[in-house]
Each structure stands twice: as structure tokens, then as C-alpha cells.
Amino acid sequence: MLESSTTVNIAFKPAIDPPPFRSRFVVDDSKAYLDGNSLGRLPKRTKDLLQQVIAQQWGEDLISGWNAHWLSMPRRVGNKIGQLIGAHAGETIVSDSTSVNLFKLASALLQQSGDRVKIITDRANFPSDLYVLAGCGESGSRELEFELMDLETCGFEAMSRCVCEAIDDATALVSLSHVHYKSGFAYDIESITRAAHQRGARVLWDLSHSVGVLPMQLSAWNVDAVVGCTYKYLNGGPGAPAFLYLRSDLHALLNNPIRGWFGAKNPFSFSMDYTPSPEIERFLVGTPPILSLAAIEPGVDLVLEAGIEHLRERSIQLSSEFIALVSDRLLALGFSIQSPLDAAMRGSHVSLGHPHAWQITQDLIQRFSVIPDFRAPGTIRFGFAPIYTTRDELHRAIQAMEASIQSQSYLNFPADIRGVT
Numbered sequence: 001m002l003e004s005s006t007t008v009n010i011a012f013k014p015a016i017d018p019p020p021f022r023s024r025f026v027v028d029d030s031k032a033y034l035d036g037n038s039l040g041r042l043p044k045r046t047k048d049l050l051q052q053v054i055a056q057q058w059g060e061d062l063i064s065g066w067n068a069h070w071l072s073m074p075r076r077v078g079n080k081i082g083q084l085i086g087a088h089a090g091e092t093i094v095s096d097s098t099s100v101n102l103f104k105l106a107s108a109l110l111q112q113s114g115d116r117v118k119i120i121t122d123r124a125n126f127p128s129d130l131y132v133l134a135g136c137g138e139s140g141s142r143e144l145e146f147e148l149m150d151l152e153t154c155g156f157e158a159m160s161r162c163v164c165e166a167i168d169d170a171t172a173l174v175s176l177s178h179v180h181y182k183s184g185f186a187y188d189i190e191s192i193t194r195a196a197h198q199r200g201a202r203v204l205w206d207l208s209h210s211v212g213v214l215p216m217q218l219s220a221w222n223v224d225a226v227v228g229c230t231y232k233y234l235n236g237g238p239g240a241p242a243f244l245y246l247r248s249d250l251h252a253l254l255n256n257p258i259r260g261w262f263g264a265k266n267p268f269s270f271s272m273d274y275t276p277s278p279e280i281e282r283f284l285v286g287t288p289p290i291l292s293l294a295a296i297e298p299g300v301d302l303v304l305e306a307g308i309e310h311l312r313e314r315s316i317q318l319s320s321e322f323i324a325l326v327s328d329r330l331l332a333l334g335f336s337i338q339s340p341l342d343a344a345m346r347g348s349h350v351s352l353g354h355p356h357a358w359q360i361t362q363d364l365i366q367r368f369s370v371i372p373d374f375r376a377p378g379t380i381r382f383g384f385a386p387i388y389t390t391r392d393e394l395h396r397a398i399q400a401m402e403a404s405i406q407s408q409s410y411l412n413f414p415a416d417i418r419g420v421t
């Protein structure tokens with residue numbers, strides 16, 4: 001963590017504004033929106049598409065909509081997400097929430113892990129991931145142990161290596177978030193996956209904070225399984241269904257612990273015996289939420305059109321400029337940088353610490369129309385969605401933090417933490 005006593009020199013190349021795809025989103029320029037890592041903006045196409053899906057597909061086609069449009073959607077949209085993460089066609093599907101997908105895949109992988117007893121994860125992993133993994137540990141047939149990686153002990157530079165060294169012959173599963181939701185630290189998927197496989201363990205990654213902003217090659221890296229959400233950098237809308245990927249050679253080997261009819265080989269045979277689909281559909285459960293699912297596709301299309309390599313370049317430009325400005329102007333005002341300074345180890349958000357983080361966040365939102373988010377106990381996160389975030393927005397955030405501290409206007413807000421930011 002970088003505190004005020006430290007000086008830092010961050011070289012950056014300024015991003016070119018405005019990003020060409022910004023005009024494809026609904027944007028209110030009076031707000032500096034730096035929370036696309038939590039909820040992405042609304043693509044203009046999504047508004048039109050949903051009206052059409054509702055009026056025509058639901059309103060007119062009614063039940064025939066299933067055959068005409070809807071049954072193929074989880075796989076079709078999944079395949080598009082698959083292109084973003086370097087998966088082969090037929091390995092990625094949209095379904096349920098990230099937490100539910102994590103449960104399905106973790107349970108299935110653990111079921112096939114023989115007498116191995118260890119799950120490696122991150123002590124500070126997203127809480128839902130830790131809850132789900134702990135639940136899998138309790139509900140299986142054997143008692144499982146957890147090895148919790150700790151940033152405080154390892155530090156950003158050594159974190160991926162610490163994980164590799166922790167993997168041993170007792171390890172069943174390594175399950176981590178690719179990009180950590182608070183610090184923005186990005187684990188090295190490739191080397192950890194290789195280390196796990198050398199010891200006969202499986203990996204299950206949560207890509208919620210990296211899909212749509214970090215290039216990756218899951219097939220080339222031989223990754224076993226991933227989950228991820230679509231409402232952040234994929235701009236799929238609030239509560240949009242999540243996705244899961246499973247390498248094709250594992251499809252027939254792993255069993256979905258939630259046996260729903262959409263995971264069956266022939267759901268519409270209404271057979272009393274459950275025969276799982278031999279393909280990725282076996283990890284579906286129930287009827288897909290078609291309106292939310294339809295809302296995902298335009299956002300994914302935009303990311304594909306913009307190109308993940310271009311987006312990564314712009315993301316690094318934005319986050320590096322932000323860090324440079326913070327170190328020049330905000331460290332002396334009591335802020336600290338809680339994210340890696342090295343862009344290669346960073347996702348697309350930057351976290352700042354401050355003893356009055358909650359009140360400052362409220363001041364930024366309500367007085368300056370600058371929208372970051374707050375994560376307890378003392379972190380303000382700034383997300384740079386390279387497809388639409390501008391340099392002007394990040395400059396406004398810096399100015400607002402300076403003004404808030406210098407005028408002490410943040411003290412107008414109560415210190416007790418309430419509601420969602």
C-alpha cells in the first residue's frame with residue numbers, strides 16, 4: 001500500500017478522448033461515472049432490443065418464441081463471451097448467478113477429486129465466493145481444509161508465486177478471483193493453472209472483475225473452469241445472468257449438483273429419469289430469464305467490436321494516469337493507494353484508502369456528481385471501463401477529492417455506513 005511518505009513516478013501515455021464507443025451508450029455527461037466495475041452503463045442498442053423482444057417475441061410470438069429465439073440463447077451469448085476469454089465454441093454458457101455457478105462447478109470438481117482435501121483460496125476473496133466454497137466444504141462426503149492466501153503476508157509481487165507454492169498433492173481445488181474485487185490485483189492465471197495441474201489439482205477462476213477488460217486465453221492455458229458476471233464490464237444490466245466455462249474434455253466427467261430439467265439431455269421429453277446433457281448445457285438448471293439474457297448480448301457485442309486488446313491498452317492508460325495524479329496530489333491529503341502500481345498486475349479499477357473513505361464517497365457522489373463506490377471498512381474504488389470512461393471523468397474525480405478534503409465538506413455526511421454504493 002502506498003502512503004503519503006512515499007513518492008512514486010508512474011509513466012503513462014494519455015488516453016485519447018472521447019473513446020469511440022462512448023456514443024453507443026446512454027451517457028449523462030453531468031456525472032463522472034467511475035463505477036462500471038460494479039454496474040456497467042446501458043448500451044443504446046439494449047434499450048431498443050428489449051423493446052423489440054418484449055413487443056414482438058413475447059407479445060406476438062408467445063410460446064413459439066422458445067423454438068424461434070430463446071432456447072439457443074444461453075449458448076449463443078455464452079459463445080460470444082467465450083470469444084472474449086479465449087474459449088472454444090461450446091465451452092461457455094450463460095446461466096444463473098456467479099455464486100450459483102461457482103457452487104455448481106466447485107461441487108462438481110470436488111466430487112471428482114478423490115481423497116484430496118485442500119481448497120486454496122484468498123482470505124480476502126469476494127465474500128460470496130468464500131461462503132459458497134465453505135458450503136461446498138461442509139456438504140461433501142469428506143472434510144475439507146482451506147488454505148487462505150494472504151496479501152498482507154505475500155505482497156502483490158509474490159502473491160501468484162505464493163499460491164503456486166501452496167499447491168501440493170493434497171490440493172483438490174484452487175479457486176480465486178482473477179482480479180480481486182477490492183485491490184484490483186490480477187492473479188497470473190496461466191502460471192497458477194500450470195502449477196495446479198502439475199500437482200493434479202483443478203482450478204476454478206472467478207472472472208467477474210476481468211471479463212471485458214483483460215485479454216485471456218483460457219483454452220491455450222488449459223484452464224479447467226471459470227465463472228463470471230455480466231453486469232460489470234460487459235454492461236449486461238442489473239442482476240443480469242452470469243456465465244460459466246468448462247473445458248470440453250470435462251463436460252462428460254463432471255456432474256451438476258443441481259439437477260434441473262434444462263441440464264437434461266432432452267428437457268422436453270419430460271422423462272422421469274435424469275440423463276444429463278453431454279454438452280455444456282448440463283450445467284444449466286431451470287428456465288433461462290430471457291429478458292435479462294437478451295439484455296446481455298448488445299454489451300458483449302460492443303466489447304467484441306471494440307477489441308479486447310485495445311480496451312486493455314486504454315484501461316492501462318486511464319488507471320496509470322489516475323495513479324500518477326493521486327500520487328502527485330492526494331497522498332499528501334491522507335489517501336493511500338491500495339492497488340498494484342505495476343499495470344501488469346492490475347485489473348481495471350484502482351482503490352484508494354482514507355480514514356474518512358465513507359464520508360468522502362458520499363461527498364463525491366452528492367456534491368460533485370462523481371460516482372465511485374465504497375467498500376468497507378475504508379476503500380474507495382474507481383472503475384475505468386475503457387469502452388466509455390473518459391480522462392475528463394478521472395480528472396473530475398481527482399479534483400473532487402482534493403476539494404472535499406481541502407474544504408472538509410465530507411464532514412457534512414454522517415460517518416455511519418448505510419445502503420449500497
Ligand SMILES: Cc1ncc(COP(=O)(O)O)c(C=O)c1O
Pocket residue numbers: 097098099100126128129177181206208209229242
Ligand atoms: C468477484 C465477484 N464474485 C461474485 C460476485 C457475486 O455475483 P452474483 O451476485 O452474480 O452471484 C460478485 C459480485 O459483485 C463479485 O464481484
